[in-house]
Amino acid sequence: MIGLEGALYPWRFRLVLLVLVLMVGAIAWRIVDLQVFDQRFLQAHGDARSVRHIPIPAHRGLITDRNGEPLAVSTPVTTLWANGKELQSGKAQWAELAAALGQEPKAFNVRLQANAEREFMYLVRGLTPEQGQRILDLKVPGVYGIEEFRRFYPAGEVAAHVVGFTDIDDRGREGMELAFEDWLAGVPGKRQVLKDRRGRLIKDVQVAQNAKAGKTLALSIDLRLQYLAHRELRNALIEFGAKAGSLVMVDVRTGEVLAMVNQPTYNPNNRRSLQPAAMRNRAMIDVFEPGSTMKPFSMSAALESGRWKATDTVDVYPGTLKIGKYTIRDVSRSTGPLTLTDILIKSSNVGMSKIAFDIGGQSIFEVMQQVGLGQDTGLGFPGERVGNLPNYREWRKAETATLSYGYGLSVTAVQLAHAYSVLANNGRSTHLSLARVDRKPDSVQVIPEAIATVIQGMLQQVIEAPGGVYRAKVPGYHVAGKSGTARKASVSSRGYKDNAYRSLFAGFGPVSDPRIAVAIVIDEPSQGGYYGGLVSAPVFGKVMAGALRLMNVAPDNLPPPEPVKVETAAVDPLKGGRI
Structure with a gap:
């Protein structure tokens, strides 16, 4: 029946063949184009699956009083995060990890189980670099560290209402920290790295963009x-x-x-x-x-x-x-x-x-x-x-x-x-x-x-x-x-x-x-x-x-100085001594 229709309508058969040939030709040309002429396309997609840009945190600007005394400074801290899927392969170390984090083991295990399918979860934020490194040295699969900055206020409660404070992400939320957010906030940089399909770091390639620190703000406060x-x-x-x-x-x-x-x-x-x-x-x-x-x-x-x-x-x-x-x-x-x-x-x-x-x-x-x-x-x-x-x-x-x-x-x-x-x-x-x-x-x-x-x-x-x-x-x-x-x-x-x-x-x-x-x-x-x-x-x-x-302002209401009395002794001109 098909042969009969092809014999009756030969132009349709030839049209279908032509379309198929053109499609195969287009595919072949695209393969040649991507492999020979336009190599950047495949390279970009390959890099997207291996080359990553991770942020470099920017140092927030210093806040000082009028004489240069610090009112708000940024100190480096370590934030620990985990890949929930990778963590499942290291269950034997969960108790040790919980102890190092200072968390109750049972609640910690429940939390990790609940996030088993997530590829990112915070474990703890704001650790000192020394504390963070000690935990990373445990080599628990799926646990990683991020360098961040935390704000510290040397004057404490004395200047709190003027200076204000930042949130956990180092963004101004109150006071001058909020009013001058654009001035104080730095511009994060970018670091180019190679990662495998599981997100594990293979190679630190280069710094793509340097972080730009925030500007210093000198307040009028003394x-x-x-x-x-x-x-x-x-x-x-x-x-x-x-x-x-x-x-x-x-x-x-x-x-x-x-x-x-x-x-x-x-x-x-x-x-x-x-x-x-x-x-x-x-x-x-x-x-x-x-x-x-x-x-x-x-x-x-x-x-x-x-x-x-x-x-x-x-x-x-x-x-x-x-x-x-x-x-x-x-x-x-x-x-x-x-x-x-x-x-x-x-x-x-x-x-x-x-x-x-x-x-x-x-x-x-x-x-x-x-x-x-x-x-x-x-x-x-x-x-x-x-x-x-x-x-x-x-x-x-x-x-x-x-x-x-x-x-x-x-x-x-x-x-x-x-x-x-x-x-x-x-x-x-x-x-x-x-x-x-x-x-x-x-x-x-x-x-x-x-x-x-x-x-x-x-x-x-x-x-x-x-x-x-x-x-x-x-x-x-x-x-x-x-x-x-x-x-x-x-x-x-x-x-x-x-x-x-x-x-x-x-x-x-x-x-x-x-x-x-x-x-x-x-x-x-x-x-x-x-x-x-x-x-x-x-x-x-x-x-x-x-x-x-x-402020070393001169007094303007001091009592007048009392006159100094100088005692003089009479001298006998004949004997040359006192009378």
């Missing part, structure tokens, strides 16, 4: 000042039974953050029992109402308006002021007229409110905005909050009064320190930096210099005048500052919590030539008092005293 601030803040929390606290120190001239500490803190070298709350960099994440620490800025707005002078007085009698259903009260219970300086010394809410009514809430808002409140600091720190500085189309008396003495807005400790650095820098605002600044940065005049100078003198009197915040004094130096005590807002309901306060103090020194601004926030002191002048002011005094001495 580790000496960081230790000092950490110690004093911790001691204050213990003394007053406080829940948490933050301290920020800023270089007035350059905007560099010299110290930033928080309590509670954590050890980045051992995070096994780490509590999430301890990881928060409260100085940049927690926002709060700053209370009376805002009064100097309200006073700046009053002086800048031209309607008030430092010598003007305000009648605060009887120490209360009724606004609708709200009553403003003075803790100091002053009854007579107060000068503008006295209003700051006594921290009079009534006096400050009356001035605010006269100049209007908008002028106070503008000054607070100019010094950086409610604005991004530009530090680029992960999770940083900007707070809230409200602005109203119509400023009613209640909003005007509360803003003037530090309620109704929210700030961070970093913003508070920056705002006081503006006052200390004669009204000039400089961008903050957590990286070391090697040349003097630009600054912008946001408060008239003459007014900033007057405010400096007023804040000096807040500490040095009779009835002032004497606990903030620094022996040998004139310093300036303002305390604050703010009730904590309730999260679950409207209004404020009962018996829950934040104790605050912000200031700068020395007054003759300001160098350092400091802001301190202590959250919920529960024993011994809660006023800012009692709880936070002593921390300011101790930290400022130590910092000025460590």
Whole structure:
């Protein structure tokens, strides 16, 4: 039947034969082409089954303080991995391997059995090179080692919130480690090796691409000042039974953050029992109402308006002021007229409110905005909050009064320190930096210099005048500052919590030539008092005293030297001796 069809349709038979011939010819030509002309194709596929590129880990960049002291370093470690299929041939050595790894043999055996079909599994990560080599010397089939790097933090918990930490794969996860990930992370290299079909190394061929180490990052932090601030803040929390606290120190001239500490803190070298709350960099994440620490800025707005002078007085009698259903009260219970300086010394809410009514809430808002409140600091720190500085189309008396003495807005400790650095820098605002600044940065005049100078003198009197915040004094130096005590807002309901306060103090020194601004926030002191002048002011005094001495700042408040009395003996001119 087929022969008959072929005889009837000869062209079909010839067509099929032609197609078959062409197919055989194409296959033959391809074989010749691959073997003679295009040899690279087969070589590439052969290499893909034998030549491998294994990564060469890159050394992560060093993080130092401003003086070159290491804050984060990378140390070489060994990671052990295994081919589950190959491990099955060495079951007799599993007990020895488990003992060397410090793992329970029964659980270890169950794990290896469960991964018997896998060609890759981690056994342990982060061993020292010596520990890793001892285990590799056991020659257990299917066990291999990888060279990696692990991050170590010499300053431990003291600088944890600023520096942050990396994960097990050496990638930044918190703090400056995360913010400068691209700068610190190196570029892994490649090593060309030959492996058999089971993945076993046959020959180390060459380095195909060298690893490129990460760059060094020099922070603005001074580790000496960081230790000092950490110690004093911790001691204050213990003394007053406080829940948490933050301290920020800023270089007035350059905007560099010299110290930033928080309590509670954590050890980045051992995070096994780490509590999430301890990881928060409260100085940049927690926002709060700053209370009376805002009064100097309200006073700046009053002086800048031209309607008030430092010598003007305000009648605060009887120490209360009724606004609708709200009553403003003075803790100091002053009854007579107060000068503008006295209003700051006594921290009079009534006096400050009356001035605010006269100049209007908008002028106070503008000054607070100019010094950086409610604005991004530009530090680029992960999770940083900007707070809230409200602005109203119509400023009613209640909003005007509360803003003037530090309620109704929210700030961070970093913003508070920056705002006081503006006052200390004669009204000039400089961008903050957590990286070391090697040349003097630009600054912008946001408060008239003459007014900033007057405010400096007023804040000096807040500490040095009779009835002032004497606990903030620094022996040998004139310093300036303002305390604050703010009730904590309730999260679950409207209004404020009962018996829950934040104790605050912000200031700068020395007054003759300001160098350092400091802001301190202590959250919920529960024993011994809660006023800012009692709880936070002593921390300011101790930290400022130590910092000025460590920075070799000349004292500006030393007593005049006593005249030296020189005794002279009368001489008898005739005898040549003493009378």
